[in-house]
Amino acid sequence: xxxxxxxxxxxxxxxxxxxxxxxxxxxxxxxxxxxxxxxxxxxxxxxxxxxxxxxxxxxxxxxxxxxxxxxxxxxxxxxxxxxxxxxxxxxxxxxxxxxxxxxxxxxxxxxxxx
Amino acid sequence: xxxxxxxxxxxxxxxxxxxxxxxxxxxxxxxxxxxxxxxxxxxxxxxxxxxxxxxxxxxxxxxxxxxxxxxxxxxxxxxxxxxxxxxxxxxxxxxxxxxxxxxxxxxxxxxx
Numbered sequence: 238x239x240x241x242x243x244x245x246x247x248x249x250x251x252x253x254x255x256x257x258x259x260x261x262x263x264x265x266x267x268x269x270x271x272x273x274x275x276x277x278x279x280x281x282x283x284x285x286x287x288x289x290x291x292x293x294x295x296x297x298x299x300x301x302x303x304x305x306x307x308x309x310x311x312x313x314x315x316x317x318x319x320x321x322x323x324x325x326x327x328x329x330x331x332x333x334x335x336x337x338x339x340x341x342x343x344x345x346x347x348x349x350x351x
Numbered sequence: 352x353x354x355x356x357x358x359x360x361x362x363x364x365x366x367x368x369x370x371x372x373x374x375x376x377x378x379x380x381x382x383x384x385x386x387x388x389x390x391x392x393x394x395x396x397x398x399x400x401x402x403x404x405x406x407x408x409x410x411x412x413x414x415x416x417x418x419x420x421x422x423x424x425x426x427x428x429x430x431x432x433x434x435x436x437x438x439x440x441x442x443x444x445x446x447x448x449x450x451x452x453x454x455x456x457x458x459x460x461x462x463x
Contacts, residue, residue: 243394271451280455281395281440330394332451339385340442340451342394 239265241333243343250321250350257317258346260331266311267333271340272304275328287314321350353378357441357454364431364461372426372457374441381443384417384424389438389456398439399426431461 240263250256260270268289273281285306286294293306303325305317318325326349332340354377364370374384383402387395401408401417401424408415414427428435438456445452 241394273453281453283450283452286450328392332394334451339397339400340395341397345392345394347392 239263239333239341241267241331241341241343243331243346245346246344247347248349250348252322252350253320255317255319256321256348257315258329258331258348260314260316260333260343262312262333262341265333267314268311270308270314270331270333272306272314272316273330273332275330275345281330284316318348321348323350326350353445353452355379355441355443355452355454357439357457359455359457361458361460364459366432366461366463368431370428370431370435370459370461372439372459374424374426374454376422376443379422379443379445381445383443384415385442385451386413386415386424386426387440387442387453389440395440395453428459431459433461433463436460 242261242263244259270287272284274284275281283296284299287306287308289308289311295301308314328345328347330345331343334340356375383400385400386398388398389395399410399415401415403419412429416425438458440453440456442451442453
């Protein structure tokens, strides 16, 4: 299947700093990518839909100024957690929909804010 | 309100038995439903997709059914193995951007 690469896999940052997470589709072009957040033993919660060349569409309750999304090319979307706080600590996962309908996921990023 | 519900309790079964996981949805009319496997600390991996006009879909030891009247999908793993132990998520598309929405997942543990 198609490959989606997400980096970093783990990051620890200090409270108040910003963290950037990259999501790349390695062998296909993804006009749309999705960013999810997952708390332990809970479901994947869709945060936003990232569209190449346009502004991201955020889900209700997700702060767009807090979670900056940029989809600069057909193979790269980035999520920047700005002014991170301990409550932002979570598992963040990106995905891209391939040719048909199945979604391909990145490996996920474990963010810990101390 | 819209909901996708999976049994939150872990399912423990003996190796060789058939595991059956349930996914129920409310206030959605999905054209298809998908099942994913997620291992701890990893992103989900696609397993199967079943369309609304398909009653059943099979792939090796996996079988999925889709009942649009009951608004339910069942996911079966036959001849289960300890390596099948993972969390299994059902998902369906919602909204104009084809947003993939997930259930909370059911954790399956297959014991030798």
